[in-house]
Amino acid sequence: MADAATVQETPAAPDASVQNIVRTKNVTKIYRMGDEEVYALNGVTVEIKQGEYISIMGPSGSGKSTLFNMVGGLDKPSTGSVYIDEVDVAQLDAYELAWLRCRKIGYIFQSFNLIPVMTALENVTLPMTFAGLTTDEARDKGCELLELVGLGERVLHKPFQLSGGQQQRVAIARAMANDPAILLADEPTGNLDLSTGREIIELMREMNEKSGVTIISATHDMKMLSVSDRIIWIRDGQIAKIERREDLDIEVGSIDGEETGGVSGGQVSHTEQSLRGETPEE
Numbered sequence: 001m002a003d004a005a006t007v008q009e010t011p012a013a014p015d016a017s018v019q020n021i022v023r024t025k026n027v028t029k030i031y032r033m034g035d036e037e038v039y040a041l042n043g044v045t046v047e048i049k050q051g052e053y054i055s056i057m058g059p060s061g062s063g064k065s066t067l068f069n070m071v072g073g074l075d076k077p078s079t080g081s082v083y084i085d086e087v088d089v090a091q092l093d094a095y096e097l098a099w100l101r102c103r104k105i106g107y108i109f110q111s112f113n114l115i116p117v118m119t120a121l122e123n124v125t126l127p128m129t130f131a132g133l134t135t136d137e138a139r140d141k142g143c144e145l146l147e148l149v150g151l152g153e154r155v156l157h158k159p160f161q162l163s164g165g166q167q168q169r170v171a172i173a174r175a176m177a178n179d180p181a182i183l184l185a186d187e188p189t190g191n192l193d194l195s196t197g198r199e200i201i202e203l204m205r206e207m208n209e210k211s212g213v214t215i216i217s218a219t220h221d222m223k224m225l226s227v228s229d230r231i232i233w234i235r236d237g238q239i240a241k242i243e244r245r246e247d248l249d250i251e252v253g254s255i256d257g258e259e260t261g262g263v264s265g266g267q268v269s270h271t272e273q274s275l276r277g278e279t280p281e282e
């Protein structure tokens with residue numbers, strides 16, 4: 001009973017004893033378009049714990065990719081701070097930032113972003129070479145990773161010789177190349193059909209469970225709900241709500257086992273409202 005009471009008081013609070021791997025404090029990002037200011041992010045404060053699987057969900061234009069870029073050290077906030085492993089990213093020099101991007105974070109994109117003239121193996125080993133592994137070490141580790149993502153038989157294929165789902169598997173292997181603490185994914189299933197998308201989501205969950213890598217995925221794919229530990233709903237550059245999967249299960253009923261992997265059809269759910277840009281009800 002004590003547990004239930006605690007959960008009620010802090011519905012979205014993660015385990016306080018686990019270290020924050022990513023933390024943002026009042027982050028804004030303002031784009032100036034002529035005379036107009038666009039607040040792509042407008043005061044985002046969030047804490048993400050090591051080992052969590054987080055989905056950043058929201059309608060198109062809500063600021064997901066902008067937040068992805070901030071958390072990944074790819075762009076700087078207009079105001080506010082981003083901490084990775086409790087280090088303020090703004091305090092890093094160019095060398096330290098490059099180290100962070102190479103070693104600490106793996107990136108996955110909607111359009112895979114593989115290098116077309118390179119084989120799957122070469123794509124995966126490239127970041128290892130940057131990190132200083134020998135060619136032999138990189139090849140062995142690259143083969144292991146490609147095996148792990150189910151492409152052991154395709155190591156010498158080039159991207160154009162692979163399906164979309166296979167290319168995204170290569171991209172996941174590449175993202176894991178230097179044993180990152182964080183896997184950042186921006187719409188990783190956006191270019192994939194339903195069942196391939198589900199396979200990729202399951203693979204990401206497997207990586208999270210096997211290696212403990214923290215996953216932060218910007219998405220509007222409802223299939224992602226069923227594997228996420230917490231869902232950060234974002235709207236107009238602000239956090240509308242943070243939910244844990246357990247709480248979501250209670251609100252929308254079963255989210256597993258359906259073709260959409262999402263919310264059962266029929267009535268308009270809170271989830272669907274959120275993706276349309278309406279504020280979910282408290």
Ligand code: ADP
Binds near residue numbers: 031060
């Ligand atoms: P999402 O990934 O959720 O679709 P984005 O983070 O890409 O949203 O964009 C958030 C808002 O910021 C949108 O209104 C978008 O038009 C605006 N925006 C994003 N990038 C730029 C940019 N480089 N210049 C101006 N406006 C931008």
Ligand code: MG
Binds near residue numbers: 064065066187
């Ligand atoms: Mg986006």
